[in-house]
Amino acid sequence: MELRAVIVEDEKHSRESLKNLLEEFCLNIEIVGLAESVEEAVSTIAQLKPDVVFLDIELQTGTGFDVINRLNNIQFDVIFTTAFDQYAIKAVKFSSLDYLLKPIDLEELQNAVEKARKKKNQDVYKKQLETLMLNLKQRKPTLNKICLATSDGFEFIEVNNILYCKAEGSYTKFILKNKETILVSKHLKEYENLLFEQDFMRVHNSFLINLKEVKKYIKSDGGYIIMNNNDSVSISRSKKEDFIKVMSALMDT
Incomplete structure (x- = not known):
């Protein structure tokens, strides 16, 4: 053609x-x-x-x-x-x-x-x-919607509907507020770069979270995060201090 x-x-x-x-x-x-x-x-x-x-x-x-x-x-x-x-x-x-x-x-x-x-x-x-x-x-740098390429086609998602993203090998799983999950054939690093300015943070090799959807932070057992859907998310030792600072700043805005 x-x-x-x-x-x-x-x-x-x-x-x-x-x-x-x-x-x-x-x-x-x-x-x-x-x-x-x-x-x-x-x-x-x-x-x-x-x-x-x-x-x-x-x-x-x-x-x-x-x-x-x-x-x-x-x-x-x-x-x-x-x-x-x-x-x-x-x-x-x-x-x-x-x-x-x-x-x-x-x-x-x-x-x-x-x-x-x-x-x-x-x-x-x-x-x-x-x-x-x-x-x-939208007002820079806010971006409201993201298009996710899946094996079936494309999904158009409101960014604020994303709870967190989880690495699945070379794939990324999106966990949404409506309990839906979407598997995308791109590495988590790709979305870390895209969502960095949308109040998302890479808190672990396997997790990129929506900071606005954090329910609480638990210090015991090495430390972990509870999201608004009650899922537990691991946090790396090297990320704890930055996470607390970012969350404190977010609460002040």
Whole structure:
């Protein structure tokens, strides 16, 4: 299946570099349009109806998200590009959407193209984009919803509904307030980085907890935490002091 692609990038060098990488190293992809501003991107995409859009997040005339906001009935995949691993990229990760950091790694580019080549459930994809736009509207650095990729598809979860996350080998199990559990094929470290600014803390190699859902801390038996659902969570000796400090600060806010 040949993919028709549009590149939205305001720097000529980056635009041409990505075009050359795609044409030389990615099979069955045709660059049908180039754009360097929000206005030009909206017009080009609406006119050409590509299969995939490589969308720079930071444009001189606005952002890639402005482009998404102004398009109706999105029927293409979006692969975001950026030179900065920043708040916007965290929002993209929360939505389980693809992104590429500049300078673009060839293997990551090829992987992103192949994922775009596989037909997605368009309704689910629209939900991912909606989740992204919702999170971007919130006051930084708060992110309200997270998209979890499971073996069955995607789950869209309110962050404040997560009690804690538990490492299950190379997988992560999410334990939610409604007693549901979700198993995701990503390492706990991935979610530690994503949820750090959402009042989550890695208190043990196996546990990442929502600090707002802590019921009590028990000092005996080496110390452990009781969550609001009465589950017991282990805490590492090296984490106890930081945990107490963070909880004290959280209570004062």
